[in-house]
Amino acid sequence: MNNETLVNMIDSSVMDLDNHGLADLITEFGQQLEGLLRSGKDADFQLAVKAARIVAFSTAPEPAPVAIKLILDVAFAMSLRGSGHDAMPLVERAIDLSTTHALRPELRRSYSVYGVLSTDTGVPAKGIECALRAMEIATELAEDKGIVTAQVNLTAALCMMGLYRETIDIALQAQSRYGDDNRFRMEVAAARTNMVNACIALQRFDQGAEAAKSSAALLGLPRDSGGIFLRLICESNWLKCAIGLNDAETAFSRLKMVQGLADAFATPRTELNRQLAEAAHDIFAGDLTIAAARLLKLLETSKAMPTLYRDNLVLLVRAYEKAHDHTGVLIYLGKLVEFLAKSQVDNVKRALDALKVKVQTPMPGKDDVQDLIAAIQRDGQLPRKDVEVPEPMYRDAYERLAVTAELREDTWGKHAYRVGRLAGLLAEELGYGHRFSEEVELGARLHDIGKLGIPDGLLLKPGKLTEAEFTIIQRHTSLGAQLLSLCPNPAFRMAEIIAHHHHEKWDGSGYPDKLAGDAIPLPARIAAVADVYDALTHVRAYKHAWTHAEAVGYIVSASGTHFEPRIVDAFVTMVERVRAKRGKKFEDYLAAPSSVSTLVKARREMQDMLDAMYRIDEENAKNAALLAADLGDKVAPDLAINEKQESAKNRQESAD
Numbered sequence: 001m002n003n004e005t006l007v008n009m010i011d012s013s014v015m016d017l018d019n020h021g022l023a024d025l026i027t028e029f030g031q032q033l034e035g036l037l038r039s040g041k042d043a044d045f046q047l048a049v050k051a052a053r054i055v056a057f058s059t060a061p062e063p064a065p066v067a068i069k070l071i072l073d074v075a076f077a078m079s080l081r082g083s084g085h086d087a088m089p090l091v092e093r094a095i096d097l098s099t100t101h102a103l104r105p106e107l108r109r110s111y112s113v114y115g116v117l118s119t120d121t122g123v124p125a126k127g128i129e130c131a132l133r134a135m136e137i138a139t140e141l142a143e144d145k146g147i148v149t150a151q152v153n154l155t156a157a158l159c160m161m162g163l164y165r166e167t168i169d170i171a172l173q174a175q176s177r178y179g180d181d182n183r184f185r186m187e188v189a190a191a192r193t194n195m196v197n198a199c200i201a202l203q204r205f206d207q208g209a210e211a212a213k214s215s216a217a218l219l220g221l222p223r224d225s226g227g228i229f230l231r232l233i234c235e236s237n238w239l240k241c242a243i244g245l246n247d248a249e250t251a252f253s254r255l256k257m258v259q260g261l262a263d264a265f266a267t268p269r270t271e272l273n274r275q276l277a278e279a280a281h282d283i284f285a286g287d288l289t290i291a292a293a294r295l296l297k298l299l300e301t302s303k304a305m306p307t308l309y310r311d312n313l314v315l316l317v318r319a320y321e322k323a324h325d326h327t328g329v330l331i332y333l334g335k336l337v338e339f340l341a342k343s344q345v346d347n348v349k350r351a352l353d354a355l356k357v358k359v360q361t362p363m364p365g366k367d368d369v370q371d372l373i374a375a376i377q378r379d380g381q382l383p384r385k386d387v388e389v390p391e392p393m394y395r396d397a398y399e400r401l402a403v404t405a406e407l408r409e410d411t412w413g414k415h416a417y418r419v420g421r422l423a424g425l426l427a428e429e430l431g432y433g434h435r436f437s438e439e440v441e442l443g444a445r446l447h448d449i450g451k452l453g454i455p456d457g458l459l460l461k462p463g464k465l466t467e468a469e470f471t472i473i474q475r476h477t478s479l480g481a482q483l484l485s486l487c488p489n490p491a492f493r494m495a496e497i498i499a500h501h502h503h504e505k506w507d508g509s510g511y512p513d514k515l516a517g518d519a520i521p522l523p524a525r526i527a528a529v530a531d532v533y534d535a536l537t538h539v540r541a542y543k544h545a546w547t548h549a550e551a552v553g554y555i556v557s558a559s560g561t562h563f564e565p566r567i568v569d570a571f572v573t574m575v576e577r578v579r580a581k582r583g584k585k586f587e588d589y590l591a592a593p594s595s596v597s598t599l600v601k602a603r604r605e606m607q608d609m610l611d612a613m614y615r616i617d618e619e620n621a622k623n624a625a626l627l628a629a630d631l632g633d634k635v636a637p638d639l640a641i642n643e644k645q646e647s648a649k650n651r652q653e654s655a656d
Contacts, residue, residue: 003029003032003036003044003047004047006025006028006029006032006051007029007047007050007051007054009021009025010022010025010026010029010051010054010055011050011054013025014054014058019058019059019060019062022058022061022062023062023063026055026061026062026063026066026067026070027063027066029051029070030066030069030070033048033051033070033073033074034073036048037073037074037077045077045081048074048077049074049078051070051074052070052071052073052074052075052090053090055067055070055071056071056089056090056093056094057093061097064097064098064100064101064103064106065101065103065106067097068094068097068098068103068106068109068110069106071090071091071093071094071097072090072091072094072106072109072110072113074087074090075087075090075091075094075113075117076113076116078090079113079116079117079120084117084120084121085121085350087117088114088117088121088354091110091113091114091117092114094106094110094113095107095110095111095114098110104137104140104141105141105143105146107137108134108137108138108141108143108146109134109146111130111131111133111134111137112130112131112134112146112149112150112153114126114130115127115128115129115130115131115134115150115153115157116153116156118130118157119153119156119157119160121347121350122343122344122346122347123347123351124156124157124158124160124161124404125157125161125400125401125403125404125599125602126400127153127156127157127160128154128157128158128161128599128602128603128606129598129599129602130153131150131151131153131154131157132150132154132602132605132606132609134146134149134150134153135147135150135151135154135609138150144178144181144183144184145183145184148174148177148178148184148187148188148191149187151170151171151173151174151187151191152174152187152190152191152194154170154606155167155170155171155174155190155191155194155195155198156194158170158198159194159197159198159201161404161407161408162201162407162408162456162459162460163407163408164198164199164201164202165198165202166606166607166610167194167195167197167198168195168198168199168202168207169610170191170610171191171192171194171195171198171211172195173610174187174188174191174192175188175191175192175214179218185218185219186218186219186227186230188218189215189218189219189230189234190230192211192212192214192215192218193212193215193230193233193234193237195208195211196208196211196212196215196234196237196238196241197237199211199241200237200240200241200244201456203244205240205241205242205244205245206241206245208237208238208240208241208244209238209241209242209245209247209250212234212235212237212238212241213238215234216231216234216235216238219231219234222261222264225265228261228264228265228270229265229269229270231261232258232261232262232265232270232273233273235254235257235258235261236254236258236273236276236277238250238254239251239254239255239258239277239280239281240280242254243280243281243283243284248284251281251284252281255277255278255281258273258274258277259274259277259278262274268301268304268305269305269308272298272301272302272305272308273308275294275298276295276298276302276308276311276312276315278294279291279294279295279298279315279319280315282294283315283318283319283322286322288319288322288323291315291319292316292319292320292323292328295312295315295316295319296316298312299312299313306339306343309339310336310339310340313332313335313336313339314336314455316328316332317329317332317333317336320332326468329468330468330471333455333468333469333472334472336455337453337454337455337472337475340452340453340454340455341453341475341479341482343453344452344453344479344483345479345482345483345486348401348483348486349486351397352389352394352397352486352487355389355393355394355397356389389489391489391491394487394489394491394492395442395491396598398446398449398484398487398492398495399416399445399446399597399599400597400598400599401449401452401483402416402445402446402447402448402449403416403597403599403600404452404599405448405449405450405451405452406448406451407603408451408456408459408460409451409459409460409540409541410538412600412603412604413594413597413599413600413603414591414594414600415448415534415535415538416444416445416446416447416448416594417445417590417591417592417593417594417597417600418534418587418590418591419444419445419447419527419530419531419534420441420442420443420444420445420530420593421441421589421590421591421592421593422444422529422530422533422534422575422590423440423441423443423444423523423526423527423529423530424437424438424440424441424444425437425574425578426440426526426529426530426567426570426571426574427440427441427523427526428574429570429571429573429574430526430566430567430570439491439494439523440494440498440523440526440527442491442494442495443492443494443495443497443498443523443527444495444498444502444523444526444527444530444531445495445593446480446484446492446495446498446499447480447495447498447499447502447527447531448476448480448499448531449480449483449484449499450475450476450477450478450479450480450481450482450483450499451476451480452479452483453475453476453479454472454473454475454476458472458473459473459541460541461541461542462541462542463542464542474503474511474512475512477499477500477501477502477503477511477512478500478512480496480499480500481496481497481499481500483499484496484499494523497521497523497524498521498523498524498527500512500524501513501515501520501521501524502524502527502528502531503528504516504520504524504525504528505561505562505563506520506525506560506561506562506563506564506565507560507561507562509561510562517564520564525563525564525567526567528562528563529555529563529567529568529571530571532551532554532555532562532563533551533552533555533571533575534590536550536551536554537551548575548579552572552575552576555568555571555572556568556572
């Protein structure tokens with residue numbers, strides 16, 4: 001039976017025959033699926049997608065393990081073709097089916113694929129949560145493949161979120177635990193490639209170059225398109241590290257490798273990678289005019305590939321910086337922020353749309369199933385109705401985004417919650433009612449959501465910002481308001497106002513609109529004081545943490561200029577009283593609402609996991625050192641090596 005006939009029979013079984021014979025048809029199609037996904041013909045791929053959608057949204061796909069594998073294989077293939085958003089409902093259905101049938105291995109893989117898609121579609125916070133769930137299940141099942149895959153997915157999501165040190169830590173753990181196991185060669189290489197990206201962002205070029213070198217060794221001579229592409233990315237990152245180290249010889253050799261790999265696997269994407277690598281090398285060599293001309297020519301082409309378009313803009317900024325062309329720097333830094341902002345707006349639109357779909361019941365009965373299948377065959381989307389999404393669903397989505405925006409500056413993701421609590425308490429101190437104060441607290445949590453659109457290089461810059469850079473940073477207020485305006489629920493209008501105006505100043509010297517006095521919306525005036533206090537009393541890349549007294553002193557000194565005097569007086573009274581009452585638990589009290597955040601919980605779980613790994617490694621190293629000292633210098637080296645091997649074995653057995 002040919003594949004098209006088989007898919008039509010699956011369709012007929014679901015639509016007309018009450019799933020009669022569906023189990024046999026799904027099993028047979030599962031055996032044909034790999035060939036369809038490997039085919040270069042788009043018609044074959046679309047046939048596979050159609051079958052997966054029919055199977056996914058049938059009332060009782062059986063056998064469940066085969067159906068789930070089929071759904072996930074197609075969803076993952078869709079993500080590789082840039083259709084990650086369309087694949088999300090399929091993976092959510094796989095999670096439902098795995099849970100209903102208590103299939104733990106399938107549930108592990110479902111969370112793993114969901115994490116990949118989340119990161120790939122610009123929601124790395126969800127990617128972290130899913131990777132941790134996948135790792136938890138894989139550990140329970142003693143499934144090494146699942147554990148190392150989850151670690152790779154974690155490094156990708158963490159790197160996208162700007163959590164570079166954690167990216168490096170987890171990649172090193174993957175290398176330590178699985179680096180000698182040839183079964184996981186590709187996974188370890190992928191984790192170390194993400195580690196190189198993190199090293200580049202932190203300007204730890206020596207560590208990045210070493211990681212890229214070891215990743216290249218793991219990959220070896222690639223034998224398929226996937227291996228070639230991963231090796232090309234590895235070599236491109238190694239080139240960046242060599243440039244950072246001013247190592248001309250290595251930079252040139254890595255460039256030649258990139259060029260050779262691009263020739264071996266000629267696609268528009270690899271060709272663009274090659275040209276960007278050549279431009280980076282031109283900048284390094286001082287051929288700035290040539291580099292700028294090349295990069296400007298590539299702008300239109302690279303727009304179709306968002307990650308490479310961003311790299312293109314970053315290289316243009318670097319070229320103009322090196323040429324001391326400040327106008328050019330400002331132009332292309334602005335374009336970079338516009339690009340990041342548009343990406344975030346698109347992501348939020350899709351996320352809000354997905355929430356509308358989720359509140360519908362997809363399969364209440366046979367007739368609805370038929371409507372559903374007919375709809376997804378037409379345009380690949382679930383049928384949509386005008387539905388009212390509960391406010392908590394919107395709020396959870398937005399707070400996850402707000403924490404994501406803050407994590408690059410605020411390691412634990414609690415700044416937003418502390419500012420919200422302070423702002424709510426301050427509103428109460430000013431005599432406003434409970435409802436208004438609660439709205440201020442919830443709105444103030446989202447005050448810096450617009451920082452999603454600001455490049456890491458500016459947010460994490462340790463020195464003073466230039467005037468041009470500060471102009472770019474200011475855009476986070478307008479972007480934050482734009483992101484919040486996308487939500488139709490009226491409960492988010494106060495958050496929109498706070499995001500837009502929390503950097504205005506009482507004397508009119510703030511931004512973005514230079515409002516003064518009572519023209520500044522009251523919620524923004526309240527949130528401004530709370531935000532400055534919390535930022536001053538915590539470490540940032542550009543400053544140390546001030547004491548409480550220093551922060552309060554600054555706020556008092558800015559009364560009448562930065563802040564409304566009435567609000568300053570109320571803040572000082574309130575914060576002194578709360579500190580006296582809460583004592584050492586003051587910080588915990590302010591951050592308490594973060595305990596319900598799924599992302600903050602995931603952040604804590606991840607740190608606990610890393611802490612446990614560190615304790616194991618330190619204990620093993622300590623035991624080896626003690627044994628070596630007890631048994632004497634002559635035999636110590638061999639015994640220490642044996643102990644290290646035994647410790648590695650024990651760690652493996654513990655995980656299994």
